[in-house]
Amino acid sequence: MAALLCVIAFIAATLSFSQHIWHKDSPIPEIRVGVSLTPLASPFLVAEHLGLFEEHGLNVVLFPCASGTACTQLMLSRDVEYATASESVVMYQSFNQSDLALLVSFVESDNDLKLLTLTPTGISEVGQLEDKRVGVVKGSASEFYFDSVLVANNYKALNVEKVYLQPHELVPALLSFSVDAISAWEPMGYKADIQSASTVRNLGTPGIYQHSFNLLSTAPYLEFAGQEPVHLLNALDEAVDWINAHPDEASRLIAKRLNIPLNQVKWSWEDYVFRLSLGNSLLSNLQLQARWALKEGLVKNQQPDFRELFYEQPFQQITALRD
Template identity: 65%
Template sequence: MPVVTKPKLVLLVSVIVLCAVAWSLLTKHNKMQYPPSSQIKIGVSLTPLSSPFLIAEQLGIFKEMNLDVTLYPCSSGAACTELMIERNVDYATASESVVMFQSFERDDLSLLASFVESDNDLKLLTLVPFKIGGVKDLAGRKVGVVKGTASEFYLDSVLISNNVEKQLIEKVYLQPHELVPALLSYRVEAISAWEPMGFQADLLSVAEVTNLGVKGIYQLSFNLISRSPYLEFVGDEPVRLLQALDMAIEWINSNPDEALKMIASRLDIPHNQVEWSWEDYLFRLSLGNSLLSNLQLQARWAIESDLVSAEPPDFRQVFYSHPYQQLIAQRD
């Protein structure tokens, strides 16, 4: 049996120590790269606007960011927000209109980022037989709207831009699912509606459908929101969630045709229904002054329309910007 000399023993011990240190550093590095998996529930509207979430799920991007995500389908942003408020989900997708109204009622709402925008999602639709050639011809007519939503805000914005007094038209308040049937059955002579109602009206109507609206007068955004108390205890989970959405958006923008097909299949809707509005969607993560200004503008409208009675909230406090800022820093 060979004799281990003292120099050899010292060398052997040194090698063992170095290996131990290297293993420790490697383990620490791996822990930094792969934090504990987060199990999170997200309320997601069943619309192509939610494409970044649906694509991230389909491509396994959430898992790549070590997020165990369950998407809970909702009929609307308002319904998703209610699920979150009731703590049935951790995050929700909602339009800025929903965020605006909820911010009047509660102070624990946090907006992390906007992930899609469209300047042509809302439309003011009528039928050719009504012989309404322009917005001014709506005077004395019945217009179907969804009270206290982007539908009503858009209608009022179009009226203002055309110098038409709101009092000159008769608003008929309906539920979203009632708008298209009301127009096609001639119970109202126009509707202020968001997609896919425009597609549905065009598809189902025997008479030609005309859009009286103005593209660009209203910038719809869909946003990721959560509750402030929840976000305080989840570490870097929101950052990883935004990273996953950012990767999904990059893939969508690089593969628009394939993304369109995946979304149509995932939502189980006709390809041409998704294609109808696909070019109007701008998928990107943002959290800036344009969204802030939009929220402030809608808040003033809600107060002037007697839809709310409180003072407007400070929407800068609603923005939960730290995760988004971290994402931007990592991009650089």
């Protein structure tokens, strides 16, 4: 019996060793991340360029998306494991997707949204929008920002006609004077500035809206992902450090990677705050936008508890390592 047990133990040890060798020699599993083609996604593009994912033992493939909404849909349909999206997309999806998980915010800007007009309109301050036409994208950060500007300037009851347009229609509508102003995100401000024969004026209020880009996944996937999200955040953290240490080189790299003019990247570059965070500022922003969306009838169901959306363990782990 003792001899038999020894044989069994030897076979088990041999199988275990063989499995270890097989795992070691096998290809690293592919991790797919849906990434919007925008400078806001710079940490991912830089991490890819510098080989930081590989340094952390990851085989990351970036899937380009036209928007944060498109990236999130790819993730929900399981075409990718992670997605990048703005907090507005997160807010809307949270009303219908209970298994959404927000891992970290990696960039913020308090000047990405702008309320733009042209000097020939004669409009120089928000109150002069009375009885005027303002182009907005319905139910988006564009409309939320415009309403926030009105409230911040005590013009909540201002009689303004909202003209609902698609994002690609905003700048042409402004330049053709089909509307008197537009509420738009970058790079629309840059495009209006270089395409307009007239001076573009920003009526907006910097700081009233904190735009962020975030890394999302789903709770069922993360439940079995082990340390993978920690390694992913570590790579992003190093990419952010590199961006902040080499801003000029980083902006040139992003312009080349996205095939856009360097001036377009630099237009908003100083407004971006690249850092990993997951805290009360983002939570408050989500709650504020959710209350607005409910009031405007843009969403149904009860407002979710956004605290449950935060998947904090990976971020807490890398934060502990920093200290």
